[in-house]
Amino acid sequence: MSTVLPTGESGVRVLHGFVSRDGGLNLWAEDSVAAPVPIGARGVPWHPFAVPAAELPAGERREPALLTLPSTGAGPLPSPQVGLPLRRGVRRARVWRVPSVGVPFLDADLAAEFDGRVSPAVRWLIELCGFAASLVRRGRVLPGVRLDGPRPAAWWRPVLIGADAARHATLLDRMPPACRAETAAGAETRPARQGDTAPDVASAAELLTVALERLVDGLVRTRLAETGVTLADDGWLAALTGEPGFDAPHDELDELIRTLDAWFAQAARGSEVRVCFRLSDPREHEPVMPGDVPLPNDAWRLEFLLQAADEPSVLVPAAEIWRDEFAPLRRWTSHPQERLLAGLARAARLWPALGDALRGARPAEMILDTEGAHGFLSHAAVLEEAGCGVLLPAWWRRSSGLGLSLRVRTPAAIANVLKDRTTGLRDLVDYEWGLALGGRTLTEDDLADLAKAKVPLVKLRGRWVFLDADRLAAGLAFLSRGGGTMTAGEALRVTRLLPPEELPLPVTDARGEGWLADLLSGELDERLELLGPPAGLTGVLKPYQIRGLSWLAFMDSLGLGACLADDMGLGKTVQLLTLLLHRRDGPALLICPLSVLGNWQREAARFAPSLRVKVLHGADRTVDAGDADLVLTTYATAVLDADLLASIAWDRVVLDEAQHIKNSAGAASRAVRRFPARNRIALTGTPVENRLAELWSILDFVNPGLLASAHTFRARFAVPIERYQDEEAAARLRQATRPFLLRRTKADPGIAGDLPAKRHVRHLCGMTTEQVSLYQAVLDDLEERLSDWNQERHKGVVLAAMTKLKQVCVHPALLLKDASPLPGRSGKVDRLEEIVDRALGMGESVLVFTQFAKFGGMLAPHLTARFGVKAPFLHGGTPRGARDAMVAAFQEAEQPGVFVLSLKAGGTGLNLTAANHVVHVDRWWNPAAETQASDRAFRLGQRRDVHVHTLVCLGTLEERIDQLLVDKGVLAERVVGSGEGWLTALSTSELRDLFALAPEAIVD
Template sequence: MEHPRVVSGACARSRVGPACLHVGVTPTPAPRLHAVWQSGVIGLWCETGLRRPGSIAPASSVTAVGRAGAPRDVVELLGGFSLTHRIAVRVPLEGRVRPATVPGIRVSVATAVDLCGMTDVAEHWVGPGLRALAALSAGVAAFVRAGHVVPTMSRSDGAWNASWALAASPVVSAWAAESLSRCHGLVSDREDLDRLLAALADQHARMALAPLAADRRSVLGSALIVGGEVTSGGHALAEAIGEFGRAAAARDVEVVFRVVEPSGEADVDGDGVGDADRDGVGDAGRGAEPGAGVHGDERTGGAVDAEVLWRLEVLVRTGTDTLRPFSDLPDTTAVGDAVRDVVDRAVRCWPPLGRAVPALDGQDLLLPTELVVQLVDEGVEALRGRGVEVLLPRAWTRVRTAVRVTVAEPGTENVDSGRRLGLDQLADVNWEMVVDDVPLDATEVRMLLDAASDLVKLRGQWVRADPGALRRAARFLAARRGGRVTAPALAAAMMSEEAEGVEIEAPTTLDWIPSSSSMPVDLPAWFVATLRPYQLEGVRWLTSLARAGVGAVLADDMGLGKTMQVLALTASEHARGVLGPTLVVAPLTLVATWAREAATFAPELTVRVHHGPSRERGDDAAGRLGAADLVLTSYGTASRDAELLAAVPWRRLVADEAQTIKNPSTSVARAIVSIPAEHRIALTGTPVENRLDELRAVLDFANPGLLGSASTFRARFAVPIESHRDEAAASRLRALAAPFVLRRLKSDPRVVADLPDKLHIRVDAPLTREQATLYQAVVEDMMEQVKESEGTARKGAILAGLTALKQVCNHPAHYLGDGSALLRGGRHRSGKLAALDEVLTEILDAGEKVLLFTQYRAFGDLILPLLERRAASSVPFLHGGVTAAGRAQMVEEFQSAQGPPVMLASLRAGGTGLTLTEANHVVHLDRWWNPAVENQATDRVHRIGQTRRVQVRTLVAPGTVEDRIDELLEAKRDLAELTLGPLAGALTELADADLAALVELTDEGRDEE
């Protein structure tokens, strides 16, 4: 209590019971209202503030708090009680808490709850006891709202009465224990507090249920809502309610068993959980598969001492707390019943656990070795089936079993001589089995195979090996012999029948290939570009493979300078005197880019473009081409002139955008592959667009025959990985491909420092009413045609319908093709154009440039006039009909500072071979089926040379097929290694019901205006 300023004056006398003191003061009134819990009611009394140290001065009426600023409704509530009682209180006097009696009133719990609802605990007139009561009332109300209350039954004077109480859960218990320290003067002890909390819980629960008072349908329900006796079945109800209360109390208690190794090394890190995960989930235990026993000596074998006892430790989590051993809990009484219930349930659902010996120091159990074996073999699964979790030591999870292949370091002779040894060079190869990354000798392998179970002690550490993986790896090794082999022979071993289901670990580089890290790269002074560190690393890697006569796949992200790295390689070889022509086959749109960059950065190279009617022909054509340093041609021209090109002794053959030859059965692919060369390089930013067969085609171009025939590759890799997500097959493929593929992403730490950020933004563009009407009509017509069709006709109907729906989402005039206006009454007929209008306003007002992509040339033609009006300038539209010269002019104009602020491009025509870094905004007006194609288009802006953050916006009509395609494409972005196949083809295989769900127009797709 606070003490007012004391001055001399007359005594004001007041009897205050045993602690009565006579006090004389000149008052500074500050009345405060106090509360105390007494025998089922709340006592309220008022302190006047007319006091000095060592005294109290009670007011004759509790309404005196009105003078201290108490709200009017509080004063009116208190004024309704005219009868004054003597209230027994305990107050601090002269440094000690002493009993006293003061005048006051007694109110019901219901009235006290009302008073607490009117009380601002920060106000000066609120005494400590009332403040504590208000806090308790608020806390209990929160528990009631959260469902932490249970019904209870009590018998008094021969009658059963029902009431509500807080659930006896650890959460409630902990809160109550914490609250007790703040309740001095309100309650005397914990039992007193528990009775008050029960009364508050009963009142708050009845208040919450009051709206149901008119609909009570049972005696118990009536008693719990409005009160009254339970007139029938009281004893049975009491038992049932008691069981319900115990179950509710256990709801916030999680009990988990953990097996502790006999050494006692539980690896505890201070939170008591040890090998289980810090949040108690314990992936090690919960994710472990049943089916292991115990076997092993200090190395791998020998029987474990049968007298050893393993501790099955009981861990407990209360509320949101972490798992802790039962014995470490500060208060085990609140969870004791729950723990005993779980232990009893565990014994009932798996009876062998009943043979365990109770530990003397708590609830833990002690298990002999054979029972641990049985527990891990069958008990874990049985217990989990009944909701009882068992955590095993982290080392007991299934450890990785693999076959590791190593290649001995070769001699260094001829490395710099220019001799190209190629993949047919012999190298010393060694095969070994590794378990948990530990190489095993023959004795250890045999011990593991002979073990009675998969729980073994491997070099002092308990681990769980996978018996199936062990047997498969052993069978593979039995068919292998170490010694000198070639790369194709190594690849054939990895693709053999014995390799199925075996994880094979190989080095990322083949040791018979000179190390790229120490490979010197001497660039001549006339090579005027400055290579970034990762580009220099790429040139070293290409050089090391070239010296070994091994083909390479440079698969860097779009925009990271693959062209520059090949030019640097060529210049470096010229400086070393390694001469010979290089043939670059590229999409026609990139031929000019190659010529321009070669002239800019490697001006000493003799460059010849082999394309068009003026290209080399006649008997001397091969000789003239062979005299050049760099010959540039398109895929189409190379296919037509394959015989001529095959007659040139090429030093190197480079396939740019090598995914162009991803289908080896096409005439273009066959023609390119047929051109002989000493060394081959495939350049691609997307080595796998849709299928793993595409990766094989690119690798087969670089190193013919490495991955075997197409049918063998499909059977050994493509089908297992694409259809079954076979990780063992994926690991073998990675082991095979890794030495020949170099891929750096823009997100790589080595690269990201050289590139600005890229921000992806989805812009929702709801359909207008006109669009929604058209969309629904197309859906109905499409589904009707699909239901009436079969086979190819059905697929065609689906694809045609999807195309029509995407056109509707773009603009009604795009779908209708009627040449109608883009606007109607000054308003946009398309939600996308309305959204685009806002985006353009933001970009153009900032003085920045934007690149727009659409997959439909017709849509581009439709919106071009609108774009030119918004940009107040001409807008270049790059599409498949633009000539190479026109394309180059568009790029040059847009890249100039004074060029147009907006450029429009069709996705296919503008998606590759361009550098458009003057723009720092990209807008995709519609979605393509393949996210890799969109990424290529975006990379026209987000590439080396870009200095600003790039914002990539995608316009999507929500609630439409575009919305669902967007979700599918976002999921498809992570399939660069394990692909699901073409999306468009997959959609044509959908059942009618799934197709209807895909194209359905939902409410979020309609613009409300």
């Protein structure tokens, strides 16, 4: 038997590490591609993404490890470094078997042998090994005796005092959970199906202790062996350099252990206090007292102190220690002056400049110039590693933020660009490079100060900064190129994304003059020179629509593609038609869903009757683009006729509902990218439905290559934002996309006043006895099917059961498929009738959405007979002509009515403002899709408040999932994804809890 879990990007490998219970370091790896892995009838299952041991870095082969890892019912969760989408479902710990190797020591070179990425656990293990090596190098070890084996064993133990103790605590706090994922022995006897229960794992403190002790002991023995040191011929001393085990009489062994423990305890007590250095940068000095020598304005003060190791906030200046009556440190040490001198003497061996201070009788401080201060700062890490306290100015710990600045000058302003069609991205613009610090360009005087500085420690604009010498030299050398010209497109690319590889530093300050400055600003639509309405427009544009038109025209004049991402219902159609009237240099191709093809024809005839519009659709389709201003077609036709459309030189290619190309590898996306055009435009109310990759796909269509490759975009933006909520990456993404994307929402000032309110009402409906019995029957069948575990069939079984349960919640006739009558058998239908009756009584129309086309076909005639009004049904199979007639009749009807629509076919593009009630009979469980459907009524032209009714069956899976969406709020669509496939990842017990029928469900 084998299992293959869903995979994503092929060939992405990640190296992982963990600490075994005996302190050994171990490596394993996962791959984004799952291969069939044998699973025994009983026992822990193999991790389906684990890399074979033969492909791991060189190490000691060991038995497969048992690891407790985050999982769902569908399998182990991929680590974030793999880059796969998050798996949906309830998470819990499960045990998995992985091939692994043991390594005695881990450093970056060993990790680099693995062709793939490195996990945080491996980076932590490398840091742990570096800490152990530092302890050994500085002699922070003492010999000891272990009694945990058949014979006493000699070993080297770390001595953790001062800064080392603090570093040990930091390592403990930062230990990734994956480092202690190895399970307790015996887990392999459990059946694979029972792997949901997480066995005990060792504590972080326990594993860190044994791992550090094992590393230190091994490193000392290795160093001694490399130098040929042997301590004795036999006994305990010989065991410190050779085989650890030794023999000794009990009385001698006890005495040896007592002596060594006392030695170790004394060494630990040596950490009561330590010498500490505090460096203060030059500032305005306090008025000097009579007899004091005033300090120069550029003097740095290095104070000597004693610091309590167990209370680092206790700091006593050396000047106080030398006072005869001083006694505040007596509870730590009885000889503070001796401790101070001894600490300074040890520090002087690491930083010889301290020798000048030790020549005085009572050393308390040093006064340094800038060069001396830099010398101390250069040795600060060495002193800290040796156990000294080091207190430095706050700015030293911060990055200087050194980068490049770019000034780009374009001669024309926005107003001239809109009039002059010769301006574009190929135009040459003047540019000048500079150096920037903290996002501010350095002046010539600043650069002169840098050139005169003897050390990279300089004071600029009133604050001290440390500039890395290599980065500074690279930046200054780059400036020697001077200025010049580049194309506007190159300037835009450099300023929007991370700089090209040939730049030595990132661009941290980019500004422009002229139209490029306006484009780079974040308020372009507000600062635009507004256009007047073009000739041929038969309508009045709202102020924000005029700004949208002007922005589209500005981008068009530059040859830049644009994404108009206004909320649904804010008039993207009329803004695009007005743009076509403003400038017509050839035929434009507009691609849209079939459901809105007729709407584009009607809107073009209404607002731009002078446009020559042709439709490419149907069985006998031909097109002569030469005598057309606008050619309309659908995404399906664009795929079928891709060769024909690619052979025409289009002035513009426009995508309506551009989320249809959110999958850059899809057929529609590949087809539309082939169509040549002077300019490309995307219209969408939802540029991001679930993943940021969708935004890249749309923006890469409008401006190919300007946002780099999909891989680069994912690494720089998608992964940091989606997985780690990186606010800096989100800010960079807004900066990168701002010039090409105009987004206005219905809540924006100046727009909200044009729209009525949208009110959401959730109706909890009970179920009839018939519904309850059918619901329970589906549950019983699901339980039986899931008892026969098969990973490959699990997804299909869950989806089928979920669909049946939703059908039962809607109406028994939908599940039974027996064309039986509707009245009196469904709590939802009863509530729907109440809503429709109340709306019609107030003279208001209703849209009714369902995802089940069969139920729509039953519901429409039922509502017609029940209320005596026409209730047309629009679904995916409705011919285009009939669609258009239905919409027109509903919009123009003088009497209130009911319109039944399938969610997929009627959820986008349609203008149905004649209705102000929207009812979702069943749930698609994708908030973005449901909002799109509701906004068929909530859009410009709607003058009444819109009421959105969602019907939810009480005590069923519908209520539980609805509550999940409510809890997640605006993040719901990212949590549950698109549709219902995420539910298949749940385990059997999780599905049982989700689908269970509560007692309150029945109402009759």
